[in-house]
Structures are given as structure tokens and as C-alpha cells.
Amino acid sequence: MTAGDGGMGVTPLDAAAIIGYFALMAVFGYLTRRNRTFQEFAVGRHSVPTLMIFASLAATIVGPGFSVGFTAKGYSTGYLFYFLCLPYAFQTVASGVFLAPRLTRHRDCTTLGDVMRKSYGRFAQFLTGLVSVGLLMGFTAIMGKIGGSMLQSITGWPLWTCLIAVTGSTALLTFTGGLRATIATEALQFSLFSIAVPAMLLVAAWRSPVTLAEQGVRAWDLTASGFDAMGSLALFGVAISFLLGEVLLPPYANRALAAKSSRASVSGFLLAGAYTVVWLGIVAVLGVLAHSYLPDGVAADSVFVAMGKALLPAGVYGVLLAAVIAIVMSSQESVLNSGAVAFVRDVVGVLSPPSERSALLLAKVSTLGVAAVAIYAAQFAPSIIDGLLILYSIWAPTMLLPLVAALYGWRTTPAAGWLAMALGGGTSLAWQAGLGEPAGVPAILVGMLGSLVGFLIGRTMGEPFEESTAQGASD
Amino acid sequence: LIVLTTIVFPVVAIAAGVAVIRALIKFVIEIQRDLRGERPR
Numbered sequence: 001m002t003a004g005d006g007g008m009g010v011t012p013l014d015a016a017a018i019i020g021y022f023a024l025m026a027v028f029g030y031l032t033r034r035n036r037t038f039q040e041f042a043v044g045r046h047s048v049p050t051l052m053i054f055a056s057l058a059a060t061i062v063g064p065g066f067s068v069g070f071t072a073k074g075y076s077t078g079y080l081f082y083f084l085c086l087p088y089a090f091q092t093v094a095s096g097v098f099l100a101p102r103l104t105r106h107r108d109c110t111t112l113g114d115v116m117r118k119s120y121g122r123f124a125q126f127l128t129g130l131v132s133v134g135l136l137m138g139f140t141a142i143m144g145k146i147g148g149s150m151l152q153s154i155t156g157w158p159l160w161t162c163l164i165a166v167t168g169s170t171a172l173l174t175f176t177g178g179l180r181a182t183i184a185t186e187a188l189q190f191s192l193f194s195i196a197v198p199a200m201l202l203v204a205a206w207r208s209p210v211t212l213a214e215q216g217v218r219a220w221d222l223t224a225s226g227f228d229a230m231g232s233l234a235l236f237g238v239a240i241s242f243l244l245g246e247v248l249l250p251p252y253a254n255r256a257l258a259a260k261s262s263r264a265s266v267s268g269f270l271l272a273g274a275y276t277v278v279w280l281g282i283v284a285v286l287g288v289l290a291h292s293y294l295p296d297g298v299a300a301d302s303v304f305v306a307m308g309k310a311l312l313p314a315g316v317y318g319v320l321l322a323a324v325i326a327i328v329m330s331s332q333e334s335v336l337n338s339g340a341v342a343f344v345r346d347v348v349g350v351l352s353p354p355s356e357r358s359a360l361l362l363a364k365v366s367t368l369g370v371a372a373v374a375i376y377a378a379q380f381a382p383s384i385i386d387g388l389l390i391l392y393s394i395w396a397p398t399m400l401l402p403l404v405a406a407l408y409g410w411r412t413t414p415a416a417g418w419l420a421m422a423l424g425g426g427t428s429l430a431w432q433a434g435l436g437e438p439a440g441v442p443a444i445l446v447g448m449l450g451s452l453v454g455f456l457i458g459r460t461m462g463e464p465f466e467e468s469t470a471q472g473a474s475d
Numbered sequence: 476l477i478v479l480t481t482i483v484f485p486v487v488a489i490a491a492g493v494a495v496i497r498a499l500i501k502f503v504i505e506i507q508r509d510l511r512g513e514r515p516r
Contacts, residue, residue, distance in 0.1 A: 028503075031503055031506070031507065032503060032506050048502075049498070049502065051494065051495055051498035052498060052499070052502050054495075055495040055498070055499070079476065082480075180506055181506075183502075184499065184502060184503055184506065187495050187498070187499040187502070188496075188499060190492065190495055191492040191493070191495050191496045191499070192492075193492075194488045194489065194491055194492030194495070195488075195489050195492040195493070197488075198484070198485030198486070198488040198489050199485070199489065201481065201485045202482070202485050202486075205481045205482065212477055212478060212481060212482075213477075215477055215481070216476070216477035216478075219476075219477055275488070275491060278484045278487050278488055278491075279484075279488060281476075281479065281480035281484045282480060282484050282485055282488060284480065285477065285480040285481050289481070
């Protein structure tokens with residue numbers, strides 16, 4: 001969605017629906033706000049039930065890329081990206097089965113950095129904090145740019161104002177409430193888009209001027225031409241990025257830590273994985289059906305909203321726009337909350353541990369700080385898919401291997417942790433930004449190899465870390 | 476696949492959205508109770 005692409009034809013009824021959405025969010029913020037401790041702010045006192053874990057995970061997963069972006073892909077390449085993205089759903093299920101329950105058992109931890117510290121010491125926790133905060137700022141910026149551009153198309157306000165309005169209002173909700181409030185508002189946003197967008201697809205199918213069988217033929221034609229246009233290595237690179245890029249990203253890990261039991265955590269992840277399969281199919285096929293409703297040559301990124309305009313009556317179209325805003329905000333809330341928590345716990349906490357009261361205050365201030373930096377960075381953010389793929393190629397090579405080793409209790413040393421992180425992230429960045437991915441080999445794979453080499457070398461250096469004997473390892 | 480993604484998936488997603496609304500109401504009531512100190516901390 002580019003800024004100023006002709007406006008979205010918003011009527012007063014639509015505007016009322018959007019204002020109603022923001023009013024509902026404000027009421028929710030009021031009902032669920034207040035935190036007495038940093039623990040409450042960070043992990044909601046480990047008390048969140050299964051369906052809320054599921055809705056919150058799903059709302060975080062379904063961002064602008066997996067909605068507006070995916071419909072654009074469906075419009076131009078049919079089911080191709082749906083198939084390429086199925087590994088993402090598999091990853092969510094696998095995380096639920098193999099990693100989340102082990103994470104939930106760390107009841108004394110509030111962040112991934114805490115878990116890393118137990119196996120590798122405080123320097124690894126600090127590095128985890130730096131990587132987490134940096135990446136989460138990047139995610140916030142990319143999502144804020146999409147939401148801001150969309151708001152600009154609706155209102156015609158300057159982009160700066162729109163960036164501040166979208167990310168700023170999300171930050172205010174997150175700032176006041178902490179994780180439980182974030183999860184509650186995300187569940188509401190989940191319900192809104194889970195009803196509005198599929199209902200729009202059903203209307204599109206019902207009113208379609210051609211039969212469903214003909215739509216099916218068109219979908220496969222688009223899929224085949226999209227497949228032919230991409231090289232096999234490029235297809236593999238995209239699929240592997242979706243498979244590994246977001247494994248236990250801090251917002252997901254925080255939900256595993258916040259679950260009231262291991263069982264709630266596992267069920268939440270499994271349901272979210274299944275929902276991803278369902279949701280991505282919906283938004284992809286919405287793009288296919290758009291060929292029956294929209295004129296040729298419409299910008300792919302505009303298809304999602306243009307379908308709403310073409311199909312829905314005034315007022316209901318406003319509900320769809322509110323759902324799109326909800327999609328952006330629900331993902332932003334999660335990354336803002338976990339970014340602030342990681343900053344307080346893993347960066348500041350390692351340098352100079354604050355008191356419980358100061359930590360809570362600092363977490364709230366950090367939420368606003370992360371949002372402010374993200375608003376500024378949004379102007380430099382690349383297109384959504386490019387931006388996400390860059391961030392994916394940093395997270396998995398840096399964190400995945402040492403984190404899995406920590407969760408499974410493999411023999412580790414402090415050096416194994418920080419060497420795996422440094423070599424994994426460094427190799428991936430150098431391969432991608434420095435060398436431009438020679439021969440089309442995905443940076444995420446090269447980075448994972450670098451991480452493995454760093455981990456194995458580090459294991460030969462020094463003795464396994466024991467937190468109980470380490471200096472300053474209180475908590 | 477076209478029937479699955481166009482008809483079945485939307486119905487499943489709408490059902491999930493409705494189920495979450497019911498669970499959300501319970502969750503918010505619980506948070507409210509908690510904030511009023513009605514549950515053991």
C-alpha cells in the first residue's frame with residue numbers, strides 16, 4: 001500500500017465504525033490496565049488460559065504481511081505463497097510441541113534472555129536483549145509504516161501524523177496495561193478480523209459472476225505462472241525463511257512464559273498453527289477472487305481494501321477498515337510489549353538491576369521509547385516482505401541453536417552461547433548485506449551454519465555455566 | 476482446495492472468532508476481579 005493512492009472512499013458511516021473501534025479499544029484499555037509489579041507487566045503472572053494464548057499468538061502472527069500482503073500475493077501468484085508459507089504454520093506447531101512446554105517450565109523467567117542466562121551467563125543475556133530490542137524495533141517500524149500509509153489513504157493526513165497516530169495509540173494501550181491487557185485487546189482484535197475478513201470472502205464467493213470451479217482453474221493458472229517466474233533456489237529460500245525466521249521470537253516466547261500451564265501453552269501454539277493454515281488460505285484466495293471484481297492493472301497491495309470497497313455496504317466497509325487497523329495494532333502491541341520487557345530485563349537489568357518498582361516504571365517508559373524510535377525508523381523501512389525477510393535472517397541464526405540447546409539441557413559453556421550468537425548473526429549479515437547472497441544461497445542457512453560452528457568451538461572453551469555459583473546471578 | 480479455502484476455512488475462522496469472544500469476556504471478568512483484589516494473590 002503506497003501513500004496517497006487515491007483514497008479509500010470512506011463515508012461518514014465507515015468513519016463512525018472506525019471511531020467505534022478506537023472507542024472500544026479505549027474501554028478495553030481502561031478495563032484491563034494497571035500493573036502492580038514488573039512480573040505482571042511482563043508475563044501476566046503466568047496465568048493466561050489456552051484460548052487467550054491462542055488468540056494472542058494468532059493476532060500477533062496475522063500482521064499486515066499475512067493479510068494485505070498475502071492477498072496481494074494471491075492476486076498475482078494464486079496459491080504459490082500459501083504453499084511457501086505452510087512451513088510457517090508447521091514451525092508454530094513444532095514450537096508448540098517441542099519448545100513452548102520447556103519454556104513454560106521456566107516459571108522464574110520473564111524473557112528469553114533470562115532463559116539464556118541460566119545456560120550461558122549474563123553476557124549471553126545481554127546479547128539476547130540487544131538482538132531482541134533491535135529486531136522488535138524493526139518489526140514495529142515496518143508494521144507502523146504499513147498502518148500509517150493506510151491511515152494516510154483514509155484521512156489524507158501527512159504521513160508523519162499517521163505514523164504517530166498508529167504506533168502512538170498502540171504504544172499508549174501497551175504502556176498502560178502490560179501483557180494481560182495486551183492479550184485481552186489482541187483477543188478482541190482477533191475476533192474482529194476473524195469475523196470481518198472471512199465474511200467478506202463468503203460475500204465474494206456468493207456474488208461471484210463465475211463458478212467456483214472456474215475460480216479454481218484461475219487459481220491454479222496463477223499459481224503455475226508464479227511458480228515458473230521464481231527459480232527453485234529462490235522458492236527454497238522463501239520457504240526456509242518462513243520455516244525458521246520467527247521461531248520463538250520474543251512475543252511468542254513471552255506468551256509461552258505467560259501461559260498458566262504447559263498444557264495451555266502447547267494447546268495455544270497448536271491452535272495458532274492450525275489457524276495460520278486456515279487464515280492464509282482465506283486471504284490468498286481473496287486475491288484470486290479479486291480478478292472477478294477489480295479492473296485489470298489495480299496495484300496488488302491495494303487489492304485487499306479495494307475488495308472491501310467493491311463488496312461491502314457503507315458502515316460494514318468501515319468495520320473492515322477497523323479490522324485492518326486491528327491487524328496492524330495487534331501485532332505491534334506484542335512486539336512493543338516484549339521489546340520494552342527485553343530492554344528492562346536483559347539490557348538494563350544486566351548492567352544495573354533496577355528495583356521491582358523502578359523496573360515497572362522503566363518498562364512503561366521503554367514502551368514509549370521503543371515506539372518513538374520505531375516511528376522515526378519507519379521512514380527508512382523497506383517494503384514489508386523485504387523488511388521481514390531481512391529481520392528473519394538475523395533472528396534464527398543468532399538465537400535458534402543456543403536457545404534450543406538451553407531448553408534441552410545440552411552441555412553448554414558461556415562461550416558456546418555468545419560465539420554461536422555472534423558468528424550466526426555476523427555470518428548471516430555479511431552473506432546478505434556484504435556479499436549479496438552469492439549463488440542465491442539464503443543468508444539464513446549460511447547464518448545457521450555459522451552459529452553451529454560458533455557453538456561447537458565455544459563448547460571446547462571453558463566449563464559449563466552454573467548460575468548458582470556465578471557472581472551476581474540473583475533472582 | 477478452492478472449496479476448502481473459499482467456503483470451509485471462512486466458516487472455521489468465524490467460529491474461532493466467536494469462540495474467542497466468549498473466552499475473552501471470562502478473561503476480562505477475571506482480570507477485573509483480580510484488580511479489585513477479590514482473588515488470592
